Amino acid sequence: MDSQALRSKQDDAKLHIVLFPWLAFGHMIPYLELAKLVAQRGHHVSFVSTPRNIDRLPKLPPNLTPFISFVKIPLPHVPNLPENAEATTDLPENKVPFLKQAYNLLEEGITGFLDAAAPDWVLHDFTAYWLVPIATKLGIACGFLSIFTASALCFFNPSGQDHRTEPEDFTVAPKWVPFPSRVAFRYFEVVKIFNNAIAGDASGTSDMHRFEACLRGCDLLAVRSCTELEPEWLRLLEQLYQKPVVPVGQLPPILPHGGDDDEDETWLEIKGWLDKQAGGSVVYVAFGSEAKPNQTELTEIALGLEQSELPFFWALKLKRGPCDIEVIQLPEGFEERTKGRGVVCTSWAPQLKILSHPSICGFLSHSGWTSVVEALQLERPLILLTFLADQGLNASFLREKKMGCLIPRNEEDGSFTREAVARSLRLVVVEEGDKFYRDKAKEMRAVFGDRDRQNQYVDTLVSCLKEHRRHVHKAARAN
Known part of the structure; x- marks a missing residue:
C-alpha cells in the first residue's frame, strides 16, 4: 500500500x-x-x-x-x-x-x-x-x-x-x-x-x-x-x-422536541402552570445541582422575589444529600403570600424545558457555566448570584462582557438584601430603560445556540x- x-x-x-x-x-x-x-x-x-x-x-x-x-x-x-x-x-x-x-x-x-x-x-x-x-x-x-x-x-x-x-x-x-x-x-x-x-x-x-x-x-x-x-x-x-x-x-444540550419524557407527570404539572402565565413574564430561579443557600441567603432571596412582584418558578434545593443536616426553610407565610404568582419546587425540575417555555423572561442563576449555556442559547437574560467554586470567575467574566447582571453584595462577607434582589430582577427583565440585558441575551444566541x-x-x-x-x-x- x-x-x-x-x-x-x-x-x-x-x-x-x-x-x-x-x-x-x-x-x-x-x-x-x-x-x-x-x-x-x-x-x-x-x-x-x-x-x-x-x-x-x-x-x-x-x-x-x-x-x-x-x-x-x-x-x-x-x-x-x-x-x-x-x-x-x-x-x-x-x-x-x-x-x-x-x-x-x-x-x-x-x-x-x-x-x-x-x-x-x-x-x-x-x-x-x-x-x-x-x-x-x-x-x-x-x-x-x-x-x-x-x-x-x-x-x-x-x-x-x-x-x-x-x-x-x-x-x-x-x-x-x-x-x-x-x-x-x-x-x-x-x-x-x-x-x-x-x-x-x-x-x-x-x-x-x-x-x-x-x-x-x-x-x-x-x-x-x-x-x-x-x-x-x-x-x-x-x-x-x-x-x-x-x-x-x-x-449546548439539544432542546427538547417532544418524546416519552413529555408524558412525565412532574413536567406536565410544571408546564400546566407555565402555560397559564403571560408570555415573557416569569423569572426562573435555580442554583444548580450543588449550590444551596444558607438560611439568611434563602430568606433574602425569597423576600426579594416577593418584593419584585414578578411571577416566578423556583427550583429550590433544600438539602445536599441525605447526610446534609443544615435545615433551611422559606420565610413564614411566603408561599401563601405568593400563591398563584409563584411556585417553589423542592424536587427535581427539568431545567432546559422550563427555560425553553415562552413564559420565561429571565434566569436568576448561580453562574454555573452549564446553566449559562442553557440560558443564553434560549435568549434568557441572566441575573447572577454566586455561591461556590468557579462561579465567581464566571460571573466576573459575564459582567465584563455585559452578559449578566450581578446582584450587589457586601464584598467582604457576601451578604445581600431583599431590596437588591428585587431591584436587580426588575432591572433586567422589566424596565424599558435597561433593555440592554435582554438585547444582549438575544445577541448571544448566535454564539451559544x-x-x-x-x-x-x-x-x-x-x-x-x-x-x-x-x-x-x-x-x-x-x-
Missing part, C-alpha cells in the same frame, strides 16, 4: 475515545454532550463513571447507542464518605473532599479498563491528575478536557510561576494577563474556596496541584469555549501552557485527535 493510500485509510479509521469526567453533574453533562457529538460522526466513545452516576444520566437517542458505551467502575469506600454518595450533589460541601479521595481510588479500575480497551485517546477532567502517567505508560494519548472557560484557566495559571498566597491576591487580574481585564474573584468568593482550591483540602491535594499536573502532562488541552466569546483568553492560554489548545464549543458552529468545533477536535494518531503511527513505522 502506498503512503497516500495508507494515510487515507488512517483518516477513515474510526477513533475510540474514553471520557472520564469528575463526579459532578456540571462536569458529566457537558462531557456527555461531547460524547454524543463525537458519536454522531461514527466514532466510538467509552464514558467512564460510577454506577449510580451513569444510571442518573439522561437517556441516549437510540441512533447513538451503538457508538457510546457506559463503563461503570464502582466507587471505593473511604472513611467519612456517606454510602451511595457518588456525586457532589449527594453531599454537603464539607464532605466533597472525601469524594475526591474516593475518586483517586478509581485509578486501579480505569487502568485495567484502559489496558484492555487500548483506546486512541483518553480525555479526562482536572481531578484525574494521576491519569497522565498511566496513559503514557500504556501508549494512550491524553487530553485534558476542561469544562472551565479559557479565562478561568488563564486566571489560575498553575504553572509553578504563581506566587499568590493570600485570598486578596485573587481579587485582581493576575500580572500575566497582558490586556485590560476585571475578571477576578470578589473577596467573599475566594475566601470560601481558598482552602480547597489553593491551600489543599482533606483529600490531601489542592485543586491547583491537580490542574498543574493535568496541564503539564497532557498532549492536548480541549476547552469548553469558542473564539467568538473569548478569543483573547484562548490565545493567552496557548502562550501560558505551550500546549495545543482546541476550543470544543459551548456544548448555533448548532452548525458547534459542529465545526467538534469537527476540528476530531481532526486534531486523528492527526495525533497519524503521527504516532508514523513514528511507530519509523522505529
Whole structure:
C-alpha cells in the first residue's frame, strides 16, 4: 500500500475515545454532550463513571447507542464518605473532599479498563491528575478536557510561576494577563474556596496541584469555549501552557422536541402552570445541582422575589444529600403570600424545558457555566448570584462582557438584601430603560445556540485527535 493510500485509510479509521469526567453533574453533562457529538460522526466513545452516576444520566437517542458505551467502575469506600454518595450533589460541601479521595481510588479500575480497551485517546477532567502517567505508560494519548472557560484557566495559571498566597491576591487580574481585564474573584468568593482550591483540602491535594499536573502532562488541552466569546483568553492560554489548545464549543444540550419524557407527570404539572402565565413574564430561579443557600441567603432571596412582584418558578434545593443536616426553610407565610404568582419546587425540575417555555423572561442563576449555556442559547437574560467554586470567575467574566447582571453584595462577607434582589430582577427583565440585558441575551444566541458552529468545533477536535494518531503511527513505522 502506498503512503497516500495508507494515510487515507488512517483518516477513515474510526477513533475510540474514553471520557472520564469528575463526579459532578456540571462536569458529566457537558462531557456527555461531547460524547454524543463525537458519536454522531461514527466514532466510538467509552464514558467512564460510577454506577449510580451513569444510571442518573439522561437517556441516549437510540441512533447513538451503538457508538457510546457506559463503563461503570464502582466507587471505593473511604472513611467519612456517606454510602451511595457518588456525586457532589449527594453531599454537603464539607464532605466533597472525601469524594475526591474516593475518586483517586478509581485509578486501579480505569487502568485495567484502559489496558484492555487500548483506546486512541483518553480525555479526562482536572481531578484525574494521576491519569497522565498511566496513559503514557500504556501508549494512550491524553487530553485534558476542561469544562472551565479559557479565562478561568488563564486566571489560575498553575504553572509553578504563581506566587499568590493570600485570598486578596485573587481579587485582581493576575500580572500575566497582558490586556485590560476585571475578571477576578470578589473577596467573599475566594475566601470560601481558598482552602480547597489553593491551600489543599482533606483529600490531601489542592485543586491547583491537580490542574498543574493535568496541564503539564497532557498532549492536548480541549476547552469548553469558542473564539467568538473569548478569543483573547484562548490565545493567552496557548502562550501560558505551550500546549495545543482546541476550543470544543459551548456544548449546548439539544432542546427538547417532544418524546416519552413529555408524558412525565412532574413536567406536565410544571408546564400546566407555565402555560397559564403571560408570555415573557416569569423569572426562573435555580442554583444548580450543588449550590444551596444558607438560611439568611434563602430568606433574602425569597423576600426579594416577593418584593419584585414578578411571577416566578423556583427550583429550590433544600438539602445536599441525605447526610446534609443544615435545615433551611422559606420565610413564614411566603408561599401563601405568593400563591398563584409563584411556585417553589423542592424536587427535581427539568431545567432546559422550563427555560425553553415562552413564559420565561429571565434566569436568576448561580453562574454555573452549564446553566449559562442553557440560558443564553434560549435568549434568557441572566441575573447572577454566586455561591461556590468557579462561579465567581464566571460571573466576573459575564459582567465584563455585559452578559449578566450581578446582584450587589457586601464584598467582604457576601451578604445581600431583599431590596437588591428585587431591584436587580426588575432591572433586567422589566424596565424599558435597561433593555440592554435582554438585547444582549438575544445577541448571544448566535454564539451559544448555533448548532452548525458547534459542529465545526467538534469537527476540528476530531481532526486534531486523528492527526495525533497519524503521527504516532508514523513514528511507530519509523522505529
